[in-house]
Amino acid sequence: MRIIHLSAECYPAAKAGGLADVVGSLPKYLNQLGHHCEVVIPKYDNQWIGSQEYETVFEEAFSMAADQVKFSVQKMTNDKLGFPFYVIDIPGRFDRPGIYIDPWSGHGYWDELERFVSFQIAALEWMRVRDEKPEVVHCHDHHTGLVPFMLSQCNRYRDLSDIPTVFTVHNAEYHGEHELDNFKLLPAFNIDNLGLLDWDGRLNSLASGLKCAWQITTVSKNYMSELAEESNGLELLFQQERKKSTGIVNGIDTEVWDPNTDELIEYNFGYRNRKKGKAENKKYLCREFGLNPELPTISFIGRLVREKGADLLPDLFKRVMYSDVEVNFVLLGTGDPQLHQIFASMEGDHVGYFDATLEYNEKLAHQMYAGSDFILMPSRVEPCGLNQMFAMRYGTVPIVRAVGGLKDTVVDISEDDGYGITFDEFSLEAASEAIDRAVNLYVDSSQHSEVLSRIMKLDFSWKRSAQEYIKMYKALISK
The missing domain is CATH 3.40.50.2000 (Glycogen Phosphorylase B;)
Incomplete structure (x- = not known):
């Protein structure tokens, strides 16, 4: 044809x-x-x-x-x-x-x-x-x-x-x-x-x-x-x-998005050496931003616009960082100028726990997929979503609102053979609870290891x- x-x-x-x-x-x-x-x-x-x-x-x-x-x-x-x-x-x-x-x-x-x-x-x-x-x-x-x-x-x-x-x-x-x-x-x-x-x-x-x-x-x-x-x-x-x-x-294009051969990440890895590969890339990512690699690291990659739920992020990040839970947040994206100002200000207020790169940076995006433990997608609207697929290809667990294609591609860990964290309501409370569940998964090293194995076996190719x-x-x- x-x-x-x-x-x-x-x-x-x-x-x-x-x-x-x-x-x-x-x-x-x-x-x-x-x-x-x-x-x-x-x-x-x-x-x-x-x-x-x-x-x-x-x-x-x-x-x-x-x-x-x-x-x-x-x-x-x-x-x-x-x-x-x-x-x-x-x-x-x-x-x-x-x-x-x-x-x-x-x-x-x-x-x-x-x-x-x-x-x-x-x-x-x-x-x-x-x-x-x-x-x-x-x-x-x-x-x-x-x-x-x-x-x-x-x-x-x-x-x-x-x-x-x-x-x-x-x-x-x-x-x-x-x-x-x-x-x-x-x-x-x-x-x-x-x-x-x-x-x-x-x-x-x-x-x-x-x-x-x-x-x-x-x-x-x-x-x-x-x-x-x-x-x-x-x-x-x-x-x-x-x-x-x-x-x-x-x-997704599994030739471009392949941690085995990706020239944009610091340490190449595959399914067999996934734990070591994730650990090395996380160390590199955290070192670049002055973060503690022992803490769970949650990334947001994307446009800072209403559809992506980006306006929820400042209050969500602050709520978690002011709680007893210790988490690293790394953000990459551009969009709403007002959000740019807020995130730039937050960098100074939360040194060692938060970093925002307010630009388009393909290399950093790949490194964040490889080095993060979780990727956050609290979208209001998400026709399909590719970031969750990229992330899972690199062994990064998705935290997503169950909307659009996110609902089609991410199964909650509470279900049989589940491999992600999902939430339904677009609210600060629901997103906060999802992050708490992610931190609990991270602490449970046995379950986290099982989920890592599961997501890297998934086939999201074309x-x-x-x-x-x-x-x-x-x-x-x-x-």
């Missing part, structure tokens, strides 16, 4: 969240299983994209409202990512360092809609003239949510209208919502079908993708159910489109999930 993935992110080229990890790994595993998957993203002006070599495979221009938009499609000259990788260069729109946020102002770009509409049209313009058409177009999140509409409704792409489209919702918190009058940016279509773009009187890219795609997927089974109950106003639509929807749990996608693609093509 020939599948083309359209996305705003792809690891390691451009990453803001878990979307990048999925788009950077699923196509690789599908290709290893004998299929032909390509990835297409915008050409951002960042270090990784700028350091690669490309050949231009297509150049053209199209009309978008009153503007003539010139663009080129460029293919990376090697396939070191495990799949053909293309970037679309649109001068004036994507030649900026940020994916969604201007790093200088900290705010989203003013022309977000024009940026991503131009990317989607450019991708379809190239697809229209290619000799070898894709058999499936796989779109990811609202940034590519207008592609199913344009393929099925725009006169210009009528010859492509029989190509099945898959629309994967990685995060329904963001809809790509704008004034409805912006439909004029799109190529001509029958105005009677404007309702396919409209949700609550607004142009809603996520809603349009849900309505027009042949198949909807989300990144975990539980998240699929949750969206019909809470999706920022799209609950009814998710309910209406349930028959063509399915949840497929994400996998193999199983990739087979589910293959089955789905084949069913769509057969239609």
